[in-house]
Amino acid sequence: MMPDPMLTVRDARVRYGDREVLHGVDVDVTAGELLAVLGANGSGKSTLLRAAAGLTPADGEVLVDGRPRGPRDVALVFQHIHLVARRSVLDNVCAGALGRLPLRCSLVPALFPRAVREEAMGCLDRVGLADRAHDRAGSLSGGQQQRVAVARALCQRAPVLLADEPVSALDPAAAEQVLGLLTELAHTGGLAVLAVLHQPALAARHADRIVGLRDGHVAIEGPAHTDVGALYPDARELETAS
Incomplete structure (x- = not known):
């Protein structure tokens, strides 16, 4: 049996004015797991993370260890480091x-x-x-x-670590090191780690599972080696992301 999720996102919906950009997304992350969220630009992956963190107003439910997310339940790592x-x-x-x-x-x-x-x-x-x-x-x-x-x-x-494109500004060697660190913190530290990534190849090497978004919907969910080509309507974007 799968363990109960540490982070649960249910029916997450985000609107900007009259436009809905996240359409009822469900995500689970267990303790000890790194889940990578992938997708093309504008697919809603960073919006999902910000909704899970409480940084973006959203409909739906976010639970940590079965309880409504509290202010100290999630820790954040961003692309822009802000030290x-x-x-x-x-x-x-x-x-x-x-x-x-x-x-x-x-x-x-x-x-x-x-x-x-x-x-x-x-x-x-x-x-x-x-x-x-x-x-x-x-x-x-x-x-x-x-x-x-x-x-x-x-x-x-915090029992949950949310990382929004944490390696997109780093060189390849540093990116591998940081993703390896996040994986180790999940596997040996017992954290539930959700990482928004723009590089499918990095996710395949380091994540336990992936969720792929397209136009605000979950289009793919599975093991890290799942083919993600369907997430990138422009083949050139997939080539760049890899």
Whole structure:
């Protein structure tokens, strides 16, 4: 029997004015699984992720571990990394804990409690960057900065990690490293990871399952090696995405 999903999205519908761009989409992600969401530009994949995160108003239901999604249930990693470049790597990761800390900690990073700093160091160790903890975040490469963003998400202690095109701005080697990290966090860390990707080949190598969207509908759902050509009406776009 399949385990109960950690993240459940049911009948998700999103409208922009008179135009419905997500048409009753259902998605499940179990703990320990990386689910890749694929599709051509404008297919609704980022809209689905933002609806699951509560960033975009949507009809339907989003559950985490069988309960309505709460504000601390999901952690987010974006294409645009949004680190504070002048702050240390460690301070950036500690920021993931702000949801459970006094407001003054967001104003004066030196006030992060020792326990949070130790937890943040553990998160950096999990992404292989503990040795860069005291460097300025802006001094890191793009791939390293994205790994810091993942560590910051881990510091939120959320059971669900949502990643919106987390590797689209990275070179191929860094993209492989970040996707491998997300897969490891799912498989060994027990997170439910939903990653919107624009590269079917990366999904085939790293994801456990895929969901493919076309025009706001689920067109494909299956194992990571499923043929996704039907998602890309323009063959040139599929070639670019691969």
